[in-house]
Amino acid sequence: DIQMTQSPSSVSASVGDRVTITCRASQGISSWLAWYQQKPGKAPKLLIYEASSLQSGVPSRFSGSGSGTDFTLTINSLQPEDFATYYCQQANSFPLTFGGGTKVELK
């Protein structure tokens, strides 16, 4: 199985900050990585697919980068609605696996 390790597990930030979340795969997954946002009591929402492609309707302050084993989700100019938990997921091979999540909290 491919293990997905996210860091940090939580981050405190203020509105307007830039936040960077990293995800490391235990083996190469090319660009087959997705990022999701989840708010309490809600289903995950796809933000980024294939490492850097922005899902339709997602604000451009979200961006993804990386390939191989190291990936990054960046949120530029954090907005109040961005406080949530973020998950990465590898789509390269079965079993599909998710990272442990990163909670973005208000400082």
Next chain:
Amino acid sequence: QITLKESGPTLVKPTQTLTLTCTFSGFSLSTSGVGVGWIRQPPGKALEWLALIYWDDDKRYSPSLKSRLTITKDTSKNQVVLTMTNMDPVDTATYYCAQRPSVWGAFDIWGQGTMVTVSS
């Protein structure tokens, strides 16, 4: 507009079999490349992928749960059914179904989820 909705019991007893149904609209599970998966999330914990079925009836399972899971589809009813045998309290979670629009894609549309509690 693509929607998915999970349905099933909210409470099951230990050792019982759980049957969950995902009813979807806005796409066809007979379209090449399309899949529907199940993902669960125990309270306060991370997401865990369980199973996936493709348009061609190819089925994939989490190795750790494979012996307990069965995924099937009814294309005419736009439904995907997941059964999980021998339920245990550690299986208490919110269960989601989600569409995977291409063989290598992410889960782009998710259902609202259904909370299942395993308790005697």
